[in-house]
Amino acid sequence: MHLEDLAEQAAQYRNEEAHIEREVRVCVAASCQSSGSLPVLEALKSACDSRGAGSCKVKGVGCMGLCSAGPLVAVADKDCDLNESVLYRDVTPDDAPDIMAGVCGAPVERLRCPTDQPFFSRQHRIVLEHSGLIDPESLRGYIAVGGYAALIRALTEMTPADVLREVTTSGLRGRGGGGYPTGLKWSTIAKMPPGQKYVVCNADEGDPGAFMDRAVLESDPHRVLEGMAIAAYAVGASKGYVYVRAEYPLAVERLETAIRKARRAGFLGAKVADTQFAFEVEIRLGAGAFVCGEETALMASIEGLRGQPRPRPPYPAESGLWGCPTLINNVETFANIAPIIREGGDWFASIGTEGSKGTKVFALAGKIKNTGLIEVPMGTSLRDIIEVIGGGIPDGRAFKAVQTGGPSGGCIPEAHLDIPVDYDSLKTLGTIMGSGGMIVMDETSCMVDVARFFMEFCMSESCGKCIPCRAGTWQMHALLDTLTKGRGTRADLALLEDLCEVVRATSLCGLGQTAPNPVLSTLRYFRDEYEAKLLPDA
Amino acid sequence: MSTQPKITVATAWLDGCSGCHMSFLDLDERLIELVEHVEIVYSPLVDTKELPERVDVGILEGSISSEDDLEKARLFRERCTRLVSLGDCAVTGNVPAMRNHFKLADVFDRAYRENVTLQPQIPTRDVPALLTPVKPVHGEVKVDVFVPGCPPSADAIWAVLSELIAGRTPDPNAVTRFGA
């Protein structure tokens, strides 16, 4: 298959819908489904049918971002994106007739959610470019918007070295949290001697409050498969696994559909797009262990072993699945690949900051008005994200801290809100970018309690293999529990800090090494809160 | 050496088997040398009934299992310049702390009902109330020197006391260990 063939297919699919002028897009990602978007979709479809088939089409689409206002329905001309559409919030099935009546006429003002607000206008969508626009279950829909063109282009017009060069030029860094340069990782695996190699997509998103990967898989699954296939071509792999947690049933279902359709259409399989390149993808379900997001534990789990990490080196690039070189990237990293190949590495590198290129998807949660998913260029300030895009703190309360990076991250106070968000600046604040969860806390939050919560999470998610993590997180949690109840002494606080240091320095894997971070960062910025809870010195 | 003033020593027996005090008595003829350097001002081994206001070295055997133990430990901490945990019960909780795995009511039943043939009854008067959990001494008060062992040997006790008499900080790990 050549690019021209694909372009022809895309044109044909678009042609089939040429009579459609207006689209009614109903979010069918998990968060809108949980607030009842499926009945809304049904109601809109029957309302549409009763008007008689015409120039309007009702379809389910992926996440539009503003999850707190769901179920969301967007009405727009066919090729218009979210910002140009009429967006309705908190839609119920009863609103369907009104919405249908307003499709070609005046919008239903009582339901309107303005799309000229910063939440939409300040975003820069690369990973989420099709999210909320296309039907995640339709391969034709994906092809119609240019899907799989990057793969075909890589396979027919580029050598693996060309692909590596583009990815390296792009400056893309791993979106799973570590920020390891993607191009460097890919070249390492490409340089390993030929033979069996694997590509693994890490979709074991487990940070409390993070749902970026879930939304990508639910909204645009083909994009991830396309990224994986390009990666496999670049590094010389023929087999891929998507390790996705079983708690994401909808993402799994859509991914399965996508794999089935892509295989049937020849975008996966023994001869991908009629070339000599072979690539198969299989889904492996995680059984709900946070540690399986750690790459060595994830690989053990794929191999059918107990999901616990092993010492590195050897790194997966050298000895991964069944001892073979293995490339492991996160969902969002793979989702960035197709546009990089399409637009070029230089284009991608022109977005973002010096050390962190491109955009980042964040999941806003906690005490913030606009809860949901956003994508902004690297280097956007935290203040912009929280106060402008996120709409600030509800109920007139004051901002206190934002937690980034989940249980491995830390809390950032008001004083540092103007810092541009990228891998390196967050590190200087004692936290990490992580996979993109952002939990906003207002003045009513107790920071000692926040630290206790994250420690409880780490304690119950510790695999138990190494002593500092297994026993250390238990002790730290017990100390934090004592402190939150106001029964701790100065000696307890000193012991807690000491344990933080030991667990950080000696744990086997990232889970243990970063488990003390929430404590260390809250101690760094909110030490007075800890002190205020201490018993008076004896 | 005899020109040095004697240091005052107090010992007490909390929840333990008294084995550590027995081991102390195993110093045998060294006890004679010891009395040239120390004055035992309060101990189950002597008659004094009151702990003096100031003591140089306090030695506690046994874990903290009752209100009485806790009171004694606090008093020792208050009045002793240096506090020594002698033996595994004081250092780790040891055997007395093994009751921590059971409910206190079950422990009472076992001790005062199930294994008693004549008039089984749980004592309530003139006995200190038991605490849960049983803790090592340093679980309640600050301890300066830890001498593990069950019991620590007379040689170990001698080595530690000699260092304390000389005004140095002993290293009990060189001469004893948990369970020794």
Place this chain on the structure above:
Amino acid sequence: MPLPTPQPNVRVVTLRIDDRDLSAREDETLIEVCRENRIPIPSLCHLDGLSVWGGCRLCMVEIAGQGRLVAACSTRVAEGMEVRTDTERLRHYRRTIVELLFAERNHVCSVCVSNGHCELQTLAQRCGVDHVRLPYRQVPYPVDSSHEMFRLDHNRCILCTRCVRVCDEIEGAHTWDVMNRGSDCRVITDLARPWGESETCTSCGKCVQVCPTGALVKQGTSAGEMVKDQHFLPILARRRHAR
């Protein structure tokens, strides 16, 4: 990780450990070189003849130019490496790890059949642990006496998985494994059935001999009587792998 198979063209490197110049085969790990040269490095999970586990974290060492500590059992030597095995920081970490173990389960030495022959107990003394600063966790675990020859006391278990590995790698029975996670981890026989009912256990007793504490012992031993013999292991392991 399987034992390194002998390679025909393996190179030799020189490195410095605690200011001593040493040579080593490049496929050796730091702990092997240290043991060979009688440089004491504490460890509870590593055992010559078994695969690398890297779980106890007691063998962490400092390498010049590397901010992060590495485990000597899972780190290969390299030319020009400068290693420190006994700094103030490492001593503090090791001490704390041993304390964490003592606080985690019930390790009352005085009533233990392994008293005097226990690696954890010896290590505590060597690491300067004369008391445990941390509060004890106080969670009781069961004792499995269902096997006619051996006994499993979870209260003494430090989850080093030597039993799991020796049973799988040397005996080939894979009777042992670990269940649950975090502090709830427990070694199990078969699918968490009593040891005495295990259909895979060959009663060879290797697990008992390699157990560093009093968790796996012979029936009928009383305090201090359980002496373990691990000499068989390197010999057996080398013969197996020479085949």
